[in-house]
Amino acid sequence: MSSPVLVEATRGGRVESRHRGSVAIVDGDGARVFALGAVSDPVFPRSACKAMQALPLVESGAADAYGFGDAELALACASHNGEPEHVALAGRMLQVAGLQAEALECGAHWSFDQPTLIGQARSLDRPTALHNNCSGKHAGFLCAACHSGMEPRGYVAYGHPLQAEIRSAMEDLTGTLIDADRCGIDGCSIPTYAVPLDRLAHGFARMATGIGLGRLRAEASRRLIAACMAEPFYVAGTKRACTTLMRLAPGRIFVKTGAEGVFCAAIPEKGLGIALKCEDGATRAAEAMVAAVLARCLRDDPALEAALLAEANRTMRNWNGTAVGEIRVSDALTQA
DSSP, X not given: XXXXXXXXXXXXXXXXXXXXXXXXXXXXXXXXXXXXXXXXXXXXXXGGGHHHHTHHHHHTSHHHHTTOOHHHHHHHTOOOOXXXXXXXXXXXXXXXXXXXXXXXXXXXXXXXXXXXXXXXXXXXXXXXGGGSTTHHHHHHHHHHHHHTTOOOTTTTSTTSHHXXXXXXXXXXXXXXXXXXXXXXXXXXXXXXXXXXXXXHHHHHHHHHHOTTOOHHHHHHHHHHHHHHHHOHHHHSOTTOHHHHHHHHSTTTOEEEEETTTEEEEEEGGGTEEEEEEETTOOHHHHHHHHHHHHHHXXXXXXXXXXXXXXXXXXXXXXXXXXXXXXXXXXXXXXXX
């Protein structure tokens, strides 16, 4: 199925770029509430499914054993900016498990936040793995492995028992067979699995509602979702869409981005899960799409709907602050 144009970028009164995409909104029972585009096609969710990948940290008892609260759990689900608070908390998570930064197998890169990057460049010879946007997730992996008596080295490999637990959790949540044929390697070196958008949306609806899950998984799922909503800064950071959108409606919206134009989200009060993909991988378009979809789901709160639509449809400015165009979503995303 062809994906429709869902976002346009304008300049000088003309459409400069068009972004196609697909969107699925699914309830906890698996019924499609809304669908646009190729929602049955498998996509790599990349970092958008980190809350699913964090389940062993909670289910194993590691999170409680190490005294983790909402901030640590949010960081375990994060694609963070590498700001000082993120780096410090990831380091503390490792320390309580008796580990150092060298145990991380995610690689290193500079911060995504420009002021933070400038500060790092002035004070560091090079970044460490703690600065990696996935360091919190990897710290969570290591804590789960150590608490469960697994060999921590090689935890990123497909054959590691921790990765087998993650596959099992994702299969349970999405109802999709996840095996080597669906596997790719993510930017942080762990396996990533292609799953249909509507199954991803169903998985997040189940995490938010607990429908069809065992007691332990339902409790762990709700705990992770709640932690992210309570500590949105640790999920992403300054000027990031996930943090901004969750702060617009504290405790009501869960949002998580993934690379290549993917977002997953949940609205617990409505029992809904959301998954979307911008076909060309453009982040600016995917951010507009998810804001518009959330507004669609929450139009019974006009003030919140307006705030979300303001994030979806926004003015683009150049370095002088001059308005040069707009990012705007199509009516297909917002009309009843």
